[in-house]
Amino acid sequence: xxxxxxxxxxxxxxxxxxxxxxxxxxxxxxxxxxxxxxxxxxxxxxxxxxxxxxxxxxxxxxxxxxxxxxxxxxxxxxxxxxxxxxxxxxxxxxxxxxxxxxxxxxxxxxxxxxxxxxxxxxxxxxxxxxxxxxxxxxxxxxxxxxxxxxxxxxxxxxxxxxxxxx
Numbered sequence: 001x002x003x004x005x006x007x008x009x010x011x012x013x014x015x016x017x018x019x020x021x022x023x024x025x026x027x028x029x030x031x032x033x034x035x036x037x038x039x040x041x042x043x044x045x046x047x048x049x050x051x052x053x054x055x056x057x058x059x060x061x062x063x064x065x066x067x068x069x070x071x072x073x074x075x076x077x078x079x080x081x082x083x084x085x086x087x088x089x090x091x092x093x094x095x096x097x098x099x100x101x102x103x104x105x106x107x108x109x110x111x112x113x114x115x116x117x118x119x120x121x122x123x124x125x126x127x128x129x130x131x132x133x134x135x136x137x138x139x140x141x142x143x144x145x146x147x148x149x150x151x152x153x154x155x156x157x158x159x160x161x162x163x164x165x166x
Contacts, residue, residue, distance in 0.1 A: 010052055097147050115140060
């Protein structure tokens with residue numbers, strides 16, 4: 001009990017709260033009381049060291065709790081999805097991309113869908129459609145340019161998707 005004030009002062013400086021320091025020192029005394037008798041030469045030094053370590057443990061657990069809480073908040077924000085304005089813009093972009101894909105020549109659209117939707121590799125598409133891999137790559141470039149141009153241009157456009165740079 002003679003070391004209680006020193007221990008609370010030490011812990012209070014580390015954690016920045018007198019009430020928390022008092023609680024931590026009380027916890028330390030309870031732990032010490034429950035332990036089997038341990039021979040310690042310098043009990044005051046031992047208790048101060050234990051108090052300092054307990055303060056560090058407390059700060060670490062508080063930091064962990066804060067990080068978990070922040071992560072939970074971020075997950076909740078992500079789960080909420082995009083803002084209504086963003087969702088509307090995404091919907092418009094998807095509609096423009098769909099229109100651009102419909103405007104592509106049948107073979108180009110088919111190659112694009114085989115690659116991007118069905119996950120086929122260029123070599124597989126070339127073999128299935130009896131084309132060279134270079135031809136498949138050119139069709140894909142044309143389709144990707146059409147998609148990119150459809151999103152980049154204003155919502156109302158006179159230019160046909162797919163008629164972008166060739």
